[in-house]
Amino acid sequence: MPELVFFSGTMDCGKSTLALQIEHNRSARGLVGMIFTRDDRAGEGKLSSRLGLVTDAVEVEDGQDLYAYLVDHLSQGRRADYVIADEAQFLAPEQIDQLARVVDDLGLDVFAFGITTDFRSKLFPGSQRLVELADRIEVLQVEALCWCGARATHNARTIGGEMVVEGAQVVVGDVNQSADEVGYEVLCRRHHRRRMTAAAARAAALSPDVLPVPSS
Ligand SMILES: Nc1ncnc2c1ncn2[C@@H]1O[C@H](COP(=O)(O)OP(=O)(O)O)[C@@H](O)[C@H]1O
């Protein structure tokens, strides 16, 4: 049975790498994939991994009907045996419905990859729809780590090195950016709640200890 699978995790946990591996293994067996992406850091029409691999992809536009795109593609006599959608958090909920229809009506597997929540730990609309519709949700096995060593479950946004909790939901960016840029850092929930990034933890460790003062 064809499936809609949502591979989800924090930033930098290997989602795009896995997408490229699925693509490689299937194309090595003569299958042809339709690869969608949106706003990859490597630029328009690219699916890239931090491990250095990159492949061409169809850049999804606002309002584009992904089901109609595939029907049109197939009716021109071109092949698509399965679908990969990277950066799926940036897709509109209607586009996730169209991907579900690709599974049900065209009989193709759809592998979607994306982060579930934004820098405020709120669901992206596209990810919410994936959680609602996916046949399976897979959490990646290579866990990204918080600076404290715990599994990273949340994405923090930093501006000038400081964690922020207000701003536009979508700002394309990367982890390990220099302090004067908009950047991201993955954290465990405890440190996301306390807004304690690695830099904030270092600064706190360097400040002199405050001794408790007796109240009387
Ligand atoms: N120099 C490196 N050596 C080994 N692994 C690396 C290196 N750089 C990045 N990685 C791996 O790549 C992962 C990020 O992969 P990527 O597919 O770009 O993530 P995502 O799409 O989830 O943001 C990192 O978590 C790490 O496991």
Ligand SMILES: Cc1cn([C@H]2C[C@H](O)[C@@H](COP(=O)(O)O)O2)c(=O)[nH]c1=O
């Ligand atoms: C948390 C968060 C992230 N983004 C952007 C930043 C990156 O461009 C992508 C995630 O890519 P990755 O391959 O998973 O690292 O999403 C955003 O726009 N808003 C956010 O809140």
